[in-house]
Amino acid sequence: MPDQPTRRQIISAAALGAASLAVPSLSAAQSGQDVPLDHIEKQLASPLSPEAKKLLTESLKGVQTAASDRLKTKLPENSEPCFNYSVTPVKAKVKK
Amino acid sequence: MIGPYSSIREMTSALKKREVSSVELTEMYLKRLKTLGHEHNAVAELTEELALKQAKAADATEAKSPLHGIPYGAKDLYATKDIPTRWGSPGHADQVFPYNATSIDHLEAAGAVLVAKLEMIELAGGGNYNVANASRMGPCLSAWDKKLWAGGSSSGSGAATALGCVGFSLGSETSGSIVCPSAFNGATGFRPTYGRVSRHGAMALCWTLDKLGPICRSADDCGLVLEAISGYDVKDGSSLKEKLSLRATGPKPKIGLVKETFKDSKAEVCEKAYHGALDALRKLGYETVEIAYPDLPYNAAIDIIVGAEGASAHENFIRGDRFQKLQDVNQVAGFAAALEIRAVDYLWAMRIRTEALRANEVWEKCDCIFTPSFYHKAISAELPFDQTWVNMGGDNGPSNLLGWPAIAFPIGFEDGAPIGGQIIAPALREDTCLRVAKDFQRVTDFHLKHPVP
Numbered sequence: 001m002p003d004q005p006t007r008r009q010i011i012s013a014a015a016l017g018a019a020s021l022a023v024p025s026l027s028a029a030q031s032g033q034d035v036p037l038d039h040i041e042k043q044l045a046s047p048l049s050p051e052a053k054k055l056l057t058e059s060l061k062g063v064q065t066a067a068s069d070r071l072k073t074k075l076p077e078n079s080e081p082c083f084n085y086s087v088t089p090v091k092a093k094v095k096k
Numbered sequence: 097m098i099g100p101y102s103s104i105r106e107m108t109s110a111l112k113k114r115e116v117s118s119v120e121l122t123e124m125y126l127k128r129l130k131t132l133g134h135e136h137n138a139v140a141e142l143t144e145e146l147a148l149k150q151a152k153a154a155d156a157t158e159a160k161s162p163l164h165g166i167p168y169g170a171k172d173l174y175a176t177k178d179i180p181t182r183w184g185s186p187g188h189a190d191q192v193f194p195y196n197a198t199s200i201d202h203l204e205a206a207g208a209v210l211v212a213k214l215e216m217i218e219l220a221g222g223g224n225y226n227v228a229n230a231s232r233m234g235p236c237l238s239a240w241d242k243k244l245w246a247g248g249s250s251s252g253s254g255a256a257t258a259l260g261c262v263g264f265s266l267g268s269e270t271s272g273s274i275v276c277p278s279a280f281n282g283a284t285g286f287r288p289t290y291g292r293v294s295r296h297g298a299m300a301l302c303w304t305l306d307k308l309g310p311i312c313r314s315a316d317d318c319g320l321v322l323e324a325i326s327g328y329d330v331k332d333g334s335s336l337k338e339k340l341s342l343r344a345t346g347p348k349p350k351i352g353l354v355k356e357t358f359k360d361s362k363a364e365v366c367e368k369a370y371h372g373a374l375d376a377l378r379k380l381g382y383e384t385v386e387i388a389y390p391d392l393p394y395n396a397a398i399d400i401i402v403g404a405e406g407a408s409a410h411e412n413f414i415r416g417d418r419f420q421k422l423q424d425v426n427q428v429a430g431f432a433a434a435l436e437i438r439a440v441d442y443l444w445a446m447r448i449r450t451e452a453l454r455a456n457e458v459w460e461k462c463d464c465i466f467t468p469s470f471y472h473k474a475i476s477a478e479l480p481f482d483q484t485w486v487n488m489g490g491d492n493g494p495s496n497l498l499g500w501p502a503i504a505f506p507i508g509f510e511d512g513a514p515i516g517g518q519i520i521a522p523a524l525r526e527d528t529c530l531r532v533a534k535d536f537q538r539v540t541d542f543h544l545k546h547p548v549p
Contacts (some may be wrong), residue, residue, distance in 0.1 A: 040436060045417040045419065046419075048420070052428045055425060056429040066396065069339060069393070070396060070400075073392070073393050079447050081444050083446060091280060
């Protein structure tokens, strides 16, 4: 862990709190477009404060790095996510 | 002589012998919660009326369990019928549920007495908080030093327990929220296997990572509480049907030591305490072996999973008109951004989680793992974390991602504030965690040291 970690690193690596982070629009970040602040803000009930906008921009910049780092870890072909859908059987209305 | 720091067994014994009543214990803890608890911003809501009613009932009936008549506090993310459950958030100030979380029901059935809801980081910190003040009541302060943070997100549970304001408490952990406040307050916290304790009625931050567990003053207390709250629950599809057994027998577990621990660190005090703890364990007959986890991006996967699930769990709130009432603007920015996480990124993280199962290979070499909880004492309660969280270390392995249990306990002090270590075990082996921690606490007294108010 670097001596001056980002908030993201603090939360994840040091396992502070219930740890989480914002991982915003990777597509925009990956393609080098401007941060999609407007798009995010339109989803909210009220406009973000200037400070929140600034922090959101920072967070999105961090995500750009995270998104590219993620791709460095190659997953095996045909691997599965760690959950399975389980069907829920119901009582048949008519006996077979 | 029963006092605020008495163990559960001591209180139970005194209650049985009628040396003290549950009402007296309850009044003692209520008094401390009203003074020390409030001074440390550890209290979300006192439940005095309910507590005295439950205590009177406990005094009037035969003991149902070792927790009968014992006053406790619950992190304010556990639903409590008709009592506010605010999740630490100013945006949820008037939230009241008409039902209890399953754990609260279990404790009620065991005869325990709910004296307070305890403060927490708002929404369990799911939006990337950066200040101790990310909590409705203000920064929760360490039991040992009011200049230091009590840790998060089970802040009040850690502080109130260490301050002797409750007999025991309940916390929760997604990725560090029991271990951190236990370390920063010198408490003993038990994060059980994922699914061991029903999540029903507890605030969801991350359905696939959230675990509920006790924060107490000793490993023995943790075992008693975990026995009471664990078990399958039809209301939580992820709860386990495997029965909990904490009675470990057989040869002493072999302890794994992570190769990278203290690598390039400047943590002389913690390193000394850690090696002192290891010496104590070796004297007890425990063997150690060096281990290494497979090199995988465990934390990157956790970040994405918590971000995506947290944004979904709180989407109504994020899109609603109270969202910007959150105390820490970092949380506003974090939750807002998390709405944009792509499905492909989430599924990458969940596939990494499948790959991470390879880490179970470490259990071929050892039965449990001992790591420092962090490399230093609690950080400042006043400064932003990105200025103070420096070289803190911690468990960067797969334990939370894979739902492994861990027990965190004090192993020493740095400048008068506690530092902690943790025993991590394979899934379903809480008995191993408890056995080692109890053995350690049998021959050391760090857990018996208490802050001077």
